[in-house]
Amino acid sequence: MVSIHFSSIFAIGLALGALVSGAEIPPDTSPVPQLTPERRGDILMARKMFREAIDLYKEGPDSAVTWNKVGIAYHQLLDIVDAKKNYEHALKLRPDYSEAVNNLGTVFYAQKSYRRAIKQYKKALVLAPKSASIYSNLGTAYFARKNYKEAADAYETALSLDPEVFEHRSAYGILLQERNVNERAKFHYYLAKTYAKAGVNDRALLYLRKALEEGFTEKKKLMQDSEFTLLRTTAEFQQLLTLDPRVL
Numbered sequence: 001m002v003s004i005h006f007s008s009i010f011a012i013g014l015a016l017g018a019l020v021s022g023a024e025i026p027p028d029t030s031p032v033p034q035l036t037p038e039r040r041g042d043i044l045m046a047r048k049m050f051r052e053a054i055d056l057y058k059e060g061p062d063s064a065v066t067w068n069k070v071g072i073a074y075h076q077l078l079d080i081v082d083a084k085k086n087y088e089h090a091l092k093l094r095p096d097y098s099e100a101v102n103n104l105g106t107v108f109y110a111q112k113s114y115r116r117a118i119k120q121y122k123k124a125l126v127l128a129p130k131s132a133s134i135y136s137n138l139g140t141a142y143f144a145r146k147n148y149k150e151a152a153d154a155y156e157t158a159l160s161l162d163p164e165v166f167e168h169r170s171a172y173g174i175l176l177q178e179r180n181v182n183e184r185a186k187f188h189y190y191l192a193k194t195y196a197k198a199g200v201n202d203r204a205l206l207y208l209r210k211a212l213e214e215g216f217t218e219k220k221k222l223m224q225d226s227e228f229t230l231l232r233t234t235a236e237f238q239q240l241l242t243l244d245p246r247v248l
Contacts (some may be wrong), residue, residue, distance in 0.1 A: 038066060045069070050076045064094035070101060080110050090107055098127035102134050117141040132162035143187060155194045163200070166191060185214035191222070196227040205230075207237050212240060 035043075041056035050073040057073070071086030084107045090100040105120030122140040128134060139154030156228045158165045192207035208222075222228060222241075231237050 009059075036055040036060065038069070041069065041073075045073060045076075047075070050074075062093070064090040064097045064100060066090075066091065068097065068100045068103065071100070075106070077104070080107055083107055096127055098124045098131070098134070101127060102137065105137060105141070109137070109144070112144075114141050114144045118145075130161055132158045132165040135161065136165050143190070148186075148190060152190055155190065156197060158196050159194055163198075165234060166194075167203075185211045185216040186218075188214065189216050189218075195224060196231050201231055201234070201236075204231060205240065208237075208240055 028241070037056040037059035038061070041053040041060065044050075044053035044056065054070055054073045057070045067086045067090040071083045071090065074080075074086060075083035084104065085105065087100045087104040090097055094100070099184050101120055101124040103123065105117045108114070108120060110119035118138060118141045121134055121141060124134050125131065125138070135154050135158035139151045139158060142148075142151035142154060155166075188207045189211040191205045192211060195201075195207065196204035225234070228237070
């Protein structure tokens with residue numbers, strides 16, 4: 001599950017004049033602003049033209065932000081080696097750049113070096129303690145190491161910082177592709193617990209359903225875990241139990 005940062009893509013608009021009278025509208029002779037290579041690179045990134053974006057970024061300023069974006073483009077191309085080189089170059093220019101620190105952590109995660117990924121995410125959180133995405137990355141790395149308590153704590157913090165953090169991130173697809181069915185089921189179960197503890201019952205039920213459909217094996221937990229105390233009184237929860245009567 002990779003969480004990657006880059007600046008917002010700037011939309012290019014064209015102002016259209018409206019004819020409201022018979023008066024002639026003089027032509028607009030104001031100069032058209034030229035996009036910088038970095039801005040053009042951002043547009044190509046949004047279009048998933050990653051190699052072309054790299055070429056444009058390299059024409060831009062020698063800054064940590066630019067080299068971090070080059071790293072992101074290589075990362076999207078699944079070129080982890082070059083991604084790592086560019087994240088490290090960004091950090092040489094700006095050692096306190098939390099986004100590059102986080103992205104370096106995603107490289108270690110992709111290499112299954114989860115301990116090193118956790119170290120990077122913790123370092124990034126020192127620099128950006130209110131980042132929900134970094135906390136969720138940390139939780140995912142803990143989950144990969146089967147440190148479920150630490151993973152749950154990190155997910156809970158991420159959700160408290162951004163209630164939508166798990167819904168607008170696609171990086172979890174990477175995690176789920178790497179795991180067998182039982183681990184995917186457990187992952188969804190822990191997300192359900194996180195949402196239930198936060199009182200977001202609809203999403204808790206959604207992820208509980210996914211866990212059960214994927215064959216969640218620790219069924220007694222459904223009736224024991226305190227996070228589901230209130231949820232167990234709802235008709236929706238009781239309906240979920242019918243997916244597999246052995247839950248009871």
